Amino acid sequence: MTKTKYLSCKDYTVTGENFDLVYDEDYDMLITHPQPDPEKLPAYYQSDEYISHTDASKTILDKLYQRVKKINLNKKVQHIKTTNPKKGLLLDIGAGTGDFLLYAQKQGWEVQGIEPNKKARILAKEKGISIAEELTIEKTKYDVITMWHVLEHVPSLKEQIQQLSALLSDDGTIFIAVPNYKSYDAKYYEEHWAAYDVPRHLWHFSKKSISKLFMERNMRVVKILPMVFDSFYVSLLSEKYKGSKMRFIKAFTRGTISNLKAKQTGEYSSLIYVIKKAH
Template sequence: MIEQEIKNDKKGGIECRDYLVSGEKFKLIPASEFDILKTQPVPANLDFYYQSEDYISHTDSAKSITDRIYQLVKGYMLNQKLNWIEKLKSPGKILDVGAGTGDFLLKAKKRGWKVSGIEPNKSARKLALLKDLNLQADLSKVGTEKFDVICLWHVLEHIPNLEEEISNFKALLKKDGILVIAVPNFKSHDAEYYEEFWAAYDVPRHLWHFSQKGINNLFSQFDLNLISTKALIFDAYYVSLLSEKNKTGSSNYLKAIYRGWISNWKAKESSEYSSLVYFFKN
């Protein structure tokens, strides 16, 4: 349905550049009814665009100042994410889709969860294995096991066959199970300020770009009920830092902190935070 909306849309869309790997330009085409954007064209070989040492979610790197900031905030947020989940569900079976190097699952395991994870990237899976986490390459390896919680932390935007995969996630949830979706929000102030330089567009790795309305419209098709929304307030600072580099060619820490603070301050009234976590009940 979303694909058909895109084909029928005549708007030009925003033009963005891949700042991580190729330097190529891509367009963000509106799917108007859903308030969702899609990256076009979609490269035939998406794996190529993940082949960078700077793609930090596939590494445990702490080489640069930016890397160290990322890892420090990530460590704090692992506990916060589980606290949010455990207010809705007692520890049971949890599946992390796009588990990266496994740190979220490792923390969940220590807190009493029975953990499973999916991670397509071979290098990330190897790093997770060093933490005694055996991640699977794709969802087909999970079988018919049912889960109390399924998490996608900044993963939904990477999935090509979006509606098919959401249907698969729903099928793997237990009755009253929780689906956790964290995605960037292109209606945030930092997105509006940085425009085509906004790092969370991250074309072409991010195939989809969501607003709150878009997420609600999309998931309402699957009878998944939105029960809570949380803000990832640190994302505004990190995304602003990367966006500054995209825009000016250098990291401007003071300006990035200021822009991130402004974005979060404005979001207190608008609720349009840089990234949001949506909790859906099956």
């Protein structure tokens, strides 16, 4: 296993600490180093800046995030409908404040969610969505399992993928959304690229990474879908981290360039992987 230093990044959200990104040649993947002990990880999420655990709409960035989230909710459910027209049991791992589960439930799915963050679970409960802290009924088989920007946060990566395989019904589908470090905006912003988000993001994937990790557990990627809005939001945060002036104009420009280049290369800022069991 060949590993070399790729880049050094800063935690811009909570601590200001520096972390290295180490390239794993076998998996074509970047690994955050050092990785905090699992029991210390929650401290890195204790910030009002960490918006996926809140419903905040205080700043322009917050409002933009919430607006894009609503658009993406519809897109996500449409992707699921296309792959799994028959509605069944859906599990969302890393459910945040429950908006996706609420939307899927309204579309006719029976939903369950997992979210370790207590604050986010309370917000979900206020919307009428009950989310568990951890998975308790592991014998249940799910027709759809979703992890929207969650896999990169999981300390025990291979164990998590093995669990996904065990939870998935034979004809079920997994939807994994993760940032793509091979995108144009990642290469342009380098250590300021907001989607590195160290140390909360422990793993940084390419298409090869995801394909190989899931193939090792007898699952295969059947489709890859773009998340076109991510390049704009990530570029805006990246410009903020750089301390840029006119950051909205610069972010819009970089986000547009990233998406235009990705039309040729397929390397969008974030990608959704549609995964099934390899029969």
